[in-house]
Amino acid sequence: MATAETESDDHLGDWADRHLSRRRDHAACLPLDDEVEAITVRLERVLRHLRQSVRHALDEVGLQNCAYETLHLLMIRDTPGRATPSALAADLGVSGAGMTGRLDALERAGWVRRTPATGDRRRVDVVITEAGEQIWRRATVLRGRAESRMFDSLRAEDRACLAALLRQLTLRIELPDGPAAD
Template sequence: MADPPPPRDATDDHVARWLPVLPDLDPDTEGAVTRAMLLTRHLRRTKEHSLVASGLDRHEYDTLHRLAGRGGRAAPSELAADLGLAPASVTGRLDGLESRGFVRRTPSAVDRRRVDVELTDAGRAAWRQALAAVGHEEERLLGVLSEEERAQLAALLRRVMLAAESS
């Protein structure tokens, strides 16, 4: 008795629809790219839902995330560079986060003319709550793969990203 065919997803239907129209279409390339786009869209929606549940706006989360990634303390200019924003834009973000008690500005230990921004316990908790929902979904999705398969997937995606970054 033959093995049953593997389960189909929406991308299989997409590829089947386009193959008669584009006979030179590589189904593996189209399948990989389409699945990557759909997975990205799914994770973006998960992030948006987690932000709503945690009471954070996207720009607040992004700022807290970059600050947490710097150990919870950074100069506004460092955050501006990390976020790809003008320093004045970061100042407005920090004003809002400070009024919510998520960050505090303190004099710099390095330069008296400068201030540093610190993540407060409340800011770290809000960031972690939003981060947790996305992390759980990533674990759920990649949990269908073995540890070895996840490592292989990461290595393959790294090769693809290196090609993208080299252009």
């Protein structure tokens, strides 16, 4: 069980430990749950680092993270390499306007094409190009390596445990009446 080694890795603790101990010293009056605060602070820091590693890895193929994300979600779907802007926007969690901007950049770079969809003339299909697919493939390999490096310090069981715990959270989030309600 992962909790067993909580206090053994580093005598000083991590940034979050120091953050929490300062909070206990100076703002103990506030009704914050230390464990929840520790989780959120560490989530932020892990993800920040992860993004930075991936960004660095993608530099190698000259792809920005947001461009890569878009290409990736364009490929990883039921109709690989083809989607409408609004479907992509929903998956990526960006606004319609943001999507237009990303697609403009991708089209300028020659990695996707916009073609009018058949049937409904309001619609547009975004289609990946040969060049787009190639750069996506190369980038995905690099990104995979960067991400794996991030988690290779965890034992296999711990990695599985982390995956399972996060899954519990995402399942909850995705419920129609998830924890978003006030």
